[in-house]
Amino acid sequence: MSAPHVLIRIGGEGGEGIISTGDLLSRAASRQGLCIMTYRTYPAEIKGGLAQFQMKLASDPIRSIGLRFQHLMAFNQEALDAFHDGMLKGGTIYYDPAECPDLSKVSGEIERVPIPLTDLAKEKGGSIRGKNMVALGFLSRLASVDLETVAGLVREKFKRKGEKVLDSNLASLNAGYDLGDQTIDGRGVKLTPKSQRGQSIVISGNEATMLGALAAGCKYMAGYPITPASSILEFATRHLPRFGGTVVQAEDEISAMASCIGASFVGKKAMTATSGPGLMLKGELITLASTQELPVVIIDVQRGGPSTGLPTKQEQSDLKFAIYGTAGEAPKIVVAPATVEDCFYLTAKAFSLAEEYQMPVIVLSDTNLAVRTETVPEFDVSRVDVAERLRPTPEQMKDYKRYEDTPTGVSPIIDPGTPGGLHIAPGLEHDEYGTPCYTGVNHTKMNAKRFRKLETLSKRAEEWMADWAPVEGAELCIIGWGSTKGAIQEACQMAAERGIRVSHFHPRIVAPLPEAQIREALSKVKKVIVVEENFTGQFSHFLKAKFKFDPVEVLRSMGVPITPDEVLEEIVKVHETLHPAKPQGASYAHR
């Protein structure tokens, strides 16, 4: 069974401090050496609407958080009504009686404990705005998180707001904790920290992404505000100037992309970050970078689509656009981080690939990774090894061809301003010198040259390209991509506990596909299950076209991450089709 952990959800109106309550509690738990993973949904509106913050605290590293929980803190009736059926058996609802008059919908073995958030905040802290602090104090006691650690974080958060505000918040916090002391007995959770403080950090996928870019030597970032990618741009504006980089909030998505290509043209490592609607706008310029063979990194934090879609919800539905979504045939590399840790190392890797293969690299992150926070081992910058652009030899400089047709497809690149390196970077089809040339022969030759770079890459078969967990004797293999990894891993483990052996293949590079590795994964099993969070099975289509097989598709477009239970259910179903239960008396029928 799974390791000891506690699952808490906090729900209420956006703007009431739901997110900051969860954030402070999980950070305090992490400071005590616990592992955390958080998941949040928030309304697209800035104030109002239903928001929730879920956290999992555990002694051991956490792979997935699921959607169910043991403890619910309901700030209002709407949260109570919306979330009570996510409770695990034997769970407890804590509710604010001033805001939740009607408990009639809650049924089953669920304990109900009133916590007067509003009244206590008013009485002890002098303002109802402190009710999230009451909740924070109470939950700290529930999860056995040290009050002083929490209070320290509250002090950090409110130090700029003046003593009065801070005192009021601390008073509410203490009141909540004291109430917990009186109320919680057997329900309290005690988790033993295993890691030492300083070995791990708590960070979101978006922060990890931008840190990875900084580690890789990114020196130019341009973006345009878009949920859920904006925090990458925000992080960049704050930190890039400390590393000799330049950041611009552009006037639109197209401009952001164009200016990155400009920066790359003069030799800088450049990136932009966006979400689906922005990726579409950038499409035009992604083809330009592809044909001009300029390195550039595009972070696409996927959200629910199409169009404006579900801006704050989870979906993995930009894959086809990322791979194919251009007019004309423009090679590009697509990678997909599966964890917050991946966001760091794989983004850094994306810069390396872009420089090495001189083409756009799209990093397909998603809402789940972007906004969740997670305990991860402190990033090791020495593991980041970024390739540099191929430069011409003195021999090549004698007759410099910017688009020289080489065996790898990669040509030497030179920065403008270098004597003797004069060249055009054209959007028109061109010859090896960069001079526009529209003959069919030349077009075919240059297409072959550009696409040869992808072949060169797909043959590399390096370890980072995929996570491959083969299980001896497994008949089933699950293939997933991106942030579904943790849920699949847990499901495979649960299946193993039931005696069903399942292998798991999870590529980090999705285009070009790591062919040899996938063939190996496919060769050893009877049935393949492809898991993805979209409606049409985008990755599955891509695999089927390439490898000609017939997988079972497990597709979800619910706006929330798939859970281990859902994956397990599918594993069991497929297992049963391979091993149907023998009907009674069947053995006689064949005599």
Next chain:
Amino acid sequence: MSADVIAPPPPENPTEDWLREERIPHIWCPGCGIGTSVNCFTQALEESKLDRDNVVIVSGIGCTGRVAGYLKLDSFHTTHGRPIPFATGLKLANPKLKVIVYSGDGDLFAIGGNHFFHAARRNVDMTVICVNNMTYGMTGGQVTPTTPIGAKATTSPFGNIEEPFNLPFIAHSCGAVYVARWTSFHVRQLTKAIRDAIAKPGFTFVEVISPCPTLFSRRNRLGDGLDAMKFYKAHSEIRNGADTREVAISHQSKIICGKFVDITRTTWHDAQAAHLHRVMGNRFVPPRNWEHLIKSDPMEDLVAETIRDSSGDGS
């Protein structure tokens, strides 16, 4: 080699040295004004004595968009409407380069309009040369945002009814520090304007009124390239310092030319360097190639003053 090898003759045309001759003949029609503007441009570069290796030319799509490809300079031929954002990134990433955007009215003010406004607002250090021939030449003569009311185009067969943009006014109101307009008849003045615009730090703009004999003049029964020159000669009025609100062009009416704006405003780079240096103190690490900005910063005194005044840790 034998002794009777003779030195190559001096260039017949002073622009020869600036052109990629292997790409000539160019695509422009007889009577077109784009080539004239290129002559003025290369003359201006010649006179500017700039290090050629540090000049980059960026263009979009269209007849004028082809300029970048004919010049012996590091050139970037971008997608339609995007030369300005492209040049923005290029310039911000390497401020030592002299960046010139050379494109047409449709590219810069229809599909690329938004980018023009914001680059001018930010005062990114670049020179934008817009050859305004009032039509989309390369696609066959459609109406553009500068086509005058009443003029015919393939997409306004009964005459245009939309108010055209007054380009100097747009540039001025968005924040350009130098704005001039000349026609392709005014080659001396145009050359000087381009030279001045390139020399001036900040977002500078030169509009070149130019004929499109094949698609605009013919459809509007205005004769050939020579007739256009005669018209420009007869109907242009030089009014330096004119109020940009009053220099709009109507169909076949007076064209007011001259230098309209010449002001000083802190460029994006200077402002950014000074500001980050001020608020972040030593934590701000200027990008490579920015060092000269910090040293020769016109706002240096202001920065020093502000640092003295600030008591905190600079965060």
